Amino acid sequence: MKRWYKAGRTALILAAAAVLLAGCGGALDPRGDRAQDQYFLIMLSFGIMILVMLVVFTLFFTAIIRFRRRRGDTGDPKQVAGNHRLEIIWTVIPFTLILILASFTVVYAFKHDEVIAAEDAVNVQVVGHQFWWEFNYADYGIRTAQDLVLPANTWVNVELTSADVIHSFWIPQLTGKTDTNPGLTKTVAFKTGDPDVYLGKCAELCGEGHALMDFKVVVKNREEFEAWVAGMKEPAPAPATPAAAAGQEVFGNYCISCHAVESDKMSLGPNLKGFADRLTVGGFRENNDMWLREWIIDPQEVKPGATMPAFGDLLSEEELDNLIEYIRTLK
Amino acid sequence: MTSEEKGVTSVAHAYSATVAAGTRRGFWAVLKDWLTTVDHKKIAILYLLGGTFFFAIGGIEALLIRYQLMFPEFDAIPAQLFNELITMHGTTMIFFVAMPLVFAFMNAVVPLQIGARDVAFPFVNALGFWLFFLGGLMLNLGWFFQTVPDAGWTAYVPLSGADYGSFGVNFYVMGLQISGLGTLIGAINFIVTIVNMRAPGMTFMRMPLFTWTSFITSVLILFAFPPLTVGLVLLMFDRLFGANFFDVTQGGNVVLWQHFFWIFGHPEVYILILPAFGIISEVVSTFSGKRLFGYSSMVFATVLIGFLGFMVWAHHMFTTGMGAVANALFSVATMLIAIPTGIKVFNWIFTLWGGKIRFTAANLFAVSFIPTFVMGGVTGVMLASAPANFQFHDTYFVVAHFHYVIVGGIVMALLAGCFYWWPKMFGRMLDERLGKWTFWTFYPGFHLTFFVQHFLGLMGMPRRVYTYLDGQGWNTMNLISSIGAFLMAIGVIIFLVNVFKTAAKPADAPSDPWDGRTLEWSLPTPVPEYNFRQLPLVRGLDAWWLEKREGRTHMTPAEPPGPIHMPSPSILPLWMSVGLFIAAIGFMYAKEPFSIGFIRFLFEHYVIAAGGLALFFVCMIIRSLKDDHGYHIHPEEAEGEAAHQ
Numbered sequence: 018m019k020r021w022y023k024a025g026r027t028a029l030i031l032a033a034a035a036v037l038l039a040g041c042g043g044a045l046d047p048r049g050d051r052a053q054d055q056y057f058l059i060m061l062s063f064g065i066m067i068l069v070m071l072v073v074f075t076l077f078f079t080a081i082i083r084f085r086r087r088r089g090d091t092g093d094p095k096q097v098a099g100n101h102r103l104e105i106i107w108t109v110i111p112f113t114l115i116l117i118l119a120s121f122t123v124v125y126a127f128k129h130d131e132v133i134a135a136e137d138a139v140n141v142q143v144v145g146h147q148f149w150w151e152f153n154y155a156d157y158g159i160r161t162a163q164d165l166v167l168p169a170n171t172w173v174n175v176e177l178t179s180a181d182v183i184h185s186f187w188i189p190q191l192t193g194k195t196d197t198n199p200g201l202t203k204t205v206a207f208k209t210g211d212p213d214v215y216l217g218k219c220a221e222l223c224g225e226g227h228a229l230m231d232f233k234v235v236v237k238n239r240e241e242f243e244a245w246v247a248g249m250k251e252p253a254p255a256p257a258t259p260a261a262a263a264g265q266e267v268f269g270n271y272c273i274s275c276h277a278v279e280s281d282k283m284s285l286g287p288n289l290k291g292f293a294d295r296l297t298v299g300g301f302r303e304n305n306d307m308w309l310r311e312w313i314i315d316p317q318e319v320k321p322g323a324t325m326p327a328f329g330d331l332l333s334e335e336e337l338d339n340l341i342e343y344i345r346t347l348k
Numbered sequence: 349m350t351s352e353e354k355g356v357t358s359v360a361h362a363y364s365a366t367v368a369a370g371t372r373r374g375f376w377a378v379l380k381d382w383l384t385t386v387d388h389k390k391i392a393i394l395y396l397l398g399g400t401f402f403f404a405i406g407g408i409e410a411l412l413i414r415y416q417l418m419f420p421e422f423d424a425i426p427a428q429l430f431n432e433l434i435t436m437h438g439t440t441m442i443f444f445v446a447m448p449l450v451f452a453f454m455n456a457v458v459p460l461q462i463g464a465r466d467v468a469f470p471f472v473n474a475l476g477f478w479l480f481f482l483g484g485l486m487l488n489l490g491w492f493f494q495t496v497p498d499a500g501w502t503a504y505v506p507l508s509g510a511d512y513g514s515f516g517v518n519f520y521v522m523g524l525q526i527s528g529l530g531t532l533i534g535a536i537n538f539i540v541t542i543v544n545m546r547a548p549g550m551t552f553m554r555m556p557l558f559t560w561t562s563f564i565t566s567v568l569i570l571f572a573f574p575p576l577t578v579g580l581v582l583l584m585f586d587r588l589f590g591a592n593f594f595d596v597t598q599g600g601n602v603v604l605w606q607h608f609f610w611i612f613g614h615p616e617v618y619i620l621i622l623p624a625f626g627i628i629s630e631v632v633s634t635f636s637g638k639r640l641f642g643y644s645s646m647v648f649a650t651v652l653i654g655f656l657g658f659m660v661w662a663h664h665m666f667t668t669g670m671g672a673v674a675n676a677l678f679s680v681a682t683m684l685i686a687i688p689t690g691i692k693v694f695n696w697i698f699t700l701w702g703g704k705i706r707f708t709a710a711n712l713f714a715v716s717f718i719p720t721f722v723m724g725g726v727t728g729v730m731l732a733s734a735p736a737n738f739q740f741h742d743t744y745f746v747v748a749h750f751h752y753v754i755v756g757g758i759v760m761a762l763l764a765g766c767f768y769w770w771p772k773m774f775g776r777m778l779d780e781r782l783g784k785w786t787f788w789t790f791y792p793g794f795h796l797t798f799f800v801q802h803f804l805g806l807m808g809m810p811r812r813v814y815t816y817l818d819g820q821g822w823n824t825m826n827l828i829s830s831i832g833a834f835l836m837a838i839g840v841i842i843f844l845v846n847v848f849k850t851a852a853k854p855a856d857a858p859s860d861p862w863d864g865r866t867l868e869w870s871l872p873t874p875v876p877e878y879n880f881r882q883l884p885l886v887r888g889l890d891a892w893w894l895e896k897r898e899g900r901t902h903m904t905p906a907e908p909p910g911p912i913h914m915p916s917p918s919i920l921p922l923w924m925s926v927g928l929f930i931a932a933i934g935f936m937y938a939k940e941p942f943s944i945g946f947i948r949f950l951f952e953h954y955v956i957a958a959g960g961l962a963l964f965f966v967c968m969i970i971r972s973l974k975d976d977h978g979y980h981i982h983p984e985e986a987e988g989e990a991a992h993q
Contacts, residue, residue: 042821043808044739058736059806066726069690073722076697081715084636086704093897094704099642099695107694108687115683118733122683123676125735130672147512177669182507183602185667185742189808193738196668198603199506200596203669220667220742220810222500224507225427228813301817321427321814 042190048210049191054125061121065114129193133172133206141165142176145184145197145219148226148322149287149300159249159280162287164295165234168242169212176204185221188234194220209236214296225322231301248348249280249291256346264343267336271328278347286325292347299323306341313337384917386470389875391477392456392773398481399448405488406440407840409433414797414833417826420818430814431498432516436488438501439520442616443527444484446754449762450623451480451534454562456773458538460868460875461556463547463884463891463903468540470915471971476534478925483527486929490519500812502613503583505594505605510587521584522932526925528573528580535569538562547867548906549886553647556866556890557633557640560647561626564654565619571658572615579608588935603668610661618657621753622650624717624761625692631714631764632696634862636703639890642695649688649695656685666734667741675734682732689725693718708862709783710767716791717760724752727802742812745805751798755836763790763843768862775855775874782846790839796832800825865893870903878912878981911980918976924967931960 047056084094143165144151153160167173177186179197187194192207219230237245256262268278277284280291295304299320302308312319314329314337332340373381385391413433416425425433459467467473490496497520499508508517542563546555555563583605585591592598594605633640640646662670662678696718705711727749731740740746763786770778804825809816816822860869867884868875870892884903888894895903934957942948950956 043806045806052739055736055739058733059730059739062730062733062736066730069726070722073693073697074719076694076701077718080697080700081705084700084703084705086637086706090704092704094637094702096639097641097698097702098639099645100698103694103698104642104645104691107690111687111690115686115729118729119680119683122679122733122735125733126676126679127672129735129738130675182512183504187810189739193735194667194741195738198668200600200602201669205669216808218808218810222431222504222507222742222812224512225431227431228427228810228815 042216044189044193046190048213048215049188050208051129051192052188052190052207054129055193058121058125062118065118069111069114129205131206132174132204133208135172137168138172138174138206139167140174140176141167142178143186143197145177145179145181145186145223147181147224147324148219148230148320150186150217150219150230150232151180151287154246157246157250159246160277160282160284160288161249161280161291162289163232163297163300164291165217165232166242166245167209167234167236168239169209169236171239172206172208174204174206176202178202182223183221184219184223184230186217187220188215188217190215191234196221209234212236212238212241226320227322229299229301229320231297233296233300235296253278253290253347256343258342260339260342261346262343263336264339264341267332267340268343271331272340275325289344289347293345294348306345309341309344310337313340381917383922384474384919386466386474386915386917386921387877388455388459388467388470388473389773391473392452392454394477395448395452395455395480396773398477398484399445399452402440402444402448402484402488406437406445407837409437409440411833411837413437414830416814417816418830419827420820420823421815423815425814427814428498431500431812432490432496434812435497435500435503435520439487439497439524440484441754442501442620443524444480444487446620446758446762447527447531448480448484450565450620450758451476451531453558453627453762453765453769454538454565454623456769457868458559458562459541459545460772460871460879461559461866462542462545462550463867463880463886464541464545465879465883465912466915467537468545469537471918471921472533472537474918475921475924476530476537478921479530479533479928480527482925482929483523483525483530485523486526486932487519487523489523490516495519502609503605504609505583505586505602506596508583509594510590511595513587518587518936521580521587522936525577525580525584526928526932528577529928530925531569532573532577535566535573538566539570542566547880547883547886550891551886553644554886554889554891556626557629557643557646557650558623558626558866561622561629561650564650565622568615568619568622568654568657572612572619575608576612579605579612582608584935588938603665606665606668607661610664611658614661614664615654615657617750617753618653620758622654624758625650627761627765627768628696628714628717629699630866631710631768632699633890634768634864635706635708635711635714636700637706637863638699638703639865639893640695641698641701642691643889645691646695649691652688653685656681656688660685663732663734663737666737679732679734679737683729686725686729693722693725708767709778709780709787710764710862712784712787713760713764713767716787717757717764720752720756720760720794724749724756727752740805742810743805744801744809744811747811748798748801748805751801755794755798760791763787766843769868770850771857771861772868772871772873772875774850775857776850776853777857777861778850779846782842782849786839786843786846789842790836793832793835793837793839796835797829798832800828804829860892863893863896865890867892867903870895878914881912882909883907911982913978913980915978916976918971920967920971924964927960927962927964927967929960930963931957934958934960 044056044059047053140156142153142155149162151162152165177195177197179199181199184197185194186197191209195203195205213236215234217232217234219227256265275286276289278289280288298304298308298312302319315327316323316325412425416422416430495514495516497516498514499517503517503520506512542559582593586593592600594600594602596602629640629646660678660682662674663682666675731737731749767778767783804822807821809822857873859871859873871879882905885906934951934954937951938954940951
């Protein structure tokens with residue numbers, strides 16, 4: 018019975034591996050240079066370990082099936098102290114396997130610690146906040162949040178730090194994670210893949226909102242990226258409708274102290290320049306009027322632990338409508 | 349007979365009556381007996397009870413966690429409570445379940461296995477237990493005050509610090525501080541016991557493997573707990589007295605805590621798993637009917653694992669940005685541990701090989717330990733590769749890995765140990781049939797829970813998330829995982845039923861029910877208070893089996909019968925622990941604005957804290973100044989008792 022259970026388990030391993038290899042996302046569907054290296058190491062170590070498990074399991078199941086005590090057999094089995102040849106074999110072979118894995122590990126450990134000085138490399142400062150991400154492009158004078166916009170197939174150097182507690186910056190399909198430590202900076206490089214939207218996550222417990230501290234990595238082709246940079250540097254157009262104008266006033270009364278709307282301004286909360294084009298509200302909900310409204314009324318209801326106060330009681334329905342209309346003009 | 353001797357006689361009789369026939373004395377007498385005991389066998393039972401109590405709490409927390417993660421965006425448990433649950437689950441299971449249960453078996457078995465009458469410092473042994481128990485209560489006190497530690501069992505600053513952490517983290521800091529003291533002195537006790545108190549002929553290389561692993565574990569504790577204590581003291585100063593060790597705005601450093609924590613934390617893994625290895629070695633060898641294959645290499649591997657265990661702490665920190673050199677070195681060092689561990693696995697398999705294996709409940713758990721532990725081990729090697737670790741770290745892959753090691757390894761071994769040593773500890777055999785039911789629910793439940801988590805991690809599910817969004821392909825596996833957790837719970841409940849059922853049976857277990865190989869099985873059941881009437885002469889590895897196969901029914905004594913020195917019971921260990929408990933409360937609430945002025949005064953001026961410390965030191969002084977030579981049990985008394993049995 019036990020044997021069949023184990024056999025079933027092995028089948029499950031293989032089936033699951035097959036499904037995953039087909040690409041379910043995450044680290045197993047790498048799209049960037051770093052993530053591809055890491056995928057290779059995962060598969061290499063996985064392969065070696067499957068090999069080890071096959072050998073050990075074969076010996077193990079043979080032993081427990083062949084050497085069960087038969088009914089009525091009362092004598093002692095032969096007492097064996099050990100066997101030097103066997104002991105040497107099972108020291109040397111694992112050592113060799115470890116040596117293989119260790120060699121690749123050391124090579125990639127050094128490779129993945131390099132900052133890339135390529136001419137077209139993009140440099141971004143990433144600041145983790147409870148519970149959102151700030152992205153500063155010092156080279157372009159742009160500050161933004163939640164959507165990390167990058168050109169395709171380009172090296173990116175991210176300088177990581179935090180404004181409060183430790184977070185961890187992770188884009189599974191592009192690169193493994195590196196912590197953002199308050200008071201310290203660490204720069205790591207990764208290469209973007211083809212134009213697409215990739216999921217980014219916080220991987221270090223950072224408080225109540227940790228589970229939902231996602232961000233999006235929006236990879237555009239070069240021209241679109243340049244256009245985005247140019248657009249971000251343009252001042253926001255004046256509100257075209259009376260409602261939006263009224264909304265701007267509401268924004269000025271309640272929101273501006275924490276949210277800048279020009280990309281070169283420092284901002285306590287996420288900088289909202291270009292918010293209308295962002296993919297999400299709060300980093301993980303679809304950017305539509307419904308979620309934006311929910312968010313303004315009670316951010317903690319959408320994302321527990323969010324530090325923005327709730328405005329549901331302060332704003333009338335009309336003010337809310339106007340505010341949303343204004344925010345929609347922040348392109 | 350002098351009056352003193354009469355007193356001794358009655359004590360000894362009362363003892364054997366209690367152990368043999370259950371409680372015939374009054375409730376208060378029994379309670380007093382357990383609160384003041386310094387007998388390693390009773391302290392073992394206290395550790396077992398304490399560990400089981402906290403296991404129930406930690407287990408319920410685990411079930412709540414799996415309940416919340418059963419469905420995407422499920423809102424059974426709010427985010428804050430979830431963070432509290434994961435923190436308490438981890439802290440409880442490591443410090444207040446695995447540690448005391450390991451100590452339970454060390455106490456129950458090690459003195460018997462080396463042929464000693466007790467541990468070297470029975471008083472310290474009792475103190476160790478009470479510090480552990482009150483530390484555990486301290487940790488859980490937060491539930492009553494509705495402010496619970498919530499920064500993860502690793503309590504990374506600044507999330508656990510003065511600025512961002514909740515008040516509840518104080519319970520974590522103080523609870524671990526108090527119980528850590530207990531663990532440390534417990535370890536010192538076992539080192540001294542094993543080095544000094546082995547019976548004649550019990551050389552180091554004749555020690556049973558459980559004793560060896562307990563010895564190495566104690567050495568690891570001796571070196572690993574001080575760094576934790578230092579870290580906790582720094583955190584305590586930050587939190588309670590406004591220091592700035594971890595405050596970056598004042599020149600502190602947040603990564604420093606992680607180093608302190610893991611310099612302790614990684615050896616802690618080996619502190620727990622080595623005794624588990626020991627239990628497996630004993631059980632597998634006994635039920636194969638063979639001596640342990642490659643005994644010397646097993647000892648060597650144990651020592652090597654202990655040594656390497658201190659060289660690898662930073663593999664928990666690959667993603668903190670330590671740089672390539674540190675990452676590469678710690679990767680390679682970590683991988684090296686696979687080699688001695690592999691040696692152990694192969695030695696167990698070849699102990700089974702050629703044996704005549706009896707699949708008792710104990711052995712079912714022990715044998716199944718081998719493949720599950722191998723699975724936990726190989727994922728450990730995968731995690732050791734730093735660049736790949738950037739993807740694994742803080743995902744469910746890690747959760748799966750360490751649960752394979754801790755549940756598939758340590759818990760399986762502890763269950764094996766329970767079924768194996770229960771007759772020696774309690775004089776009753778656990779029910780084999782219920783034991784097998786436990787196995788066939790717990791073991792599949794375990795794999796169901798944790799196997800899929802490897803893949804959840806690889807697919808990008810971070811650990812410590814209170815919920816996850818729909819549409820990421822994680823739903824089915826999370827549901828499977830939760831179902832598995834409930835299956836494990838059923839296994840545990842069957843085990844508890846087994847324990848109660850067994851407790852109701854008469855204590856009639858034979859003294860050597862498994863055809864055991866080591867000295868504990870040479871003793872009568874129940875084991876007399878003084879263990880060995882005459883110290884045994886050990887003539888080789890598997891000393892008792894050796895004698896049995898030469899047709900003897902008793903160990904050859906190494907000394908003539910003589911008066912046996914026994915330590916007196918003492919209530920002081922309990923009061924000392926209570927003193928520290930009170931002091932901790934006093935310091936924690938010093939700044940609390942109590943509404944009642946007098947209470948506020950007491951806390952504000954550290955009267956409570958000072959009172960607790962005073963109680964602690966007064967007990968210490970009493971212990972130091974009061975001459976207590978214990979008492980003696982005389983040979984004719986011991987003879988009479990032997991005849992009586």
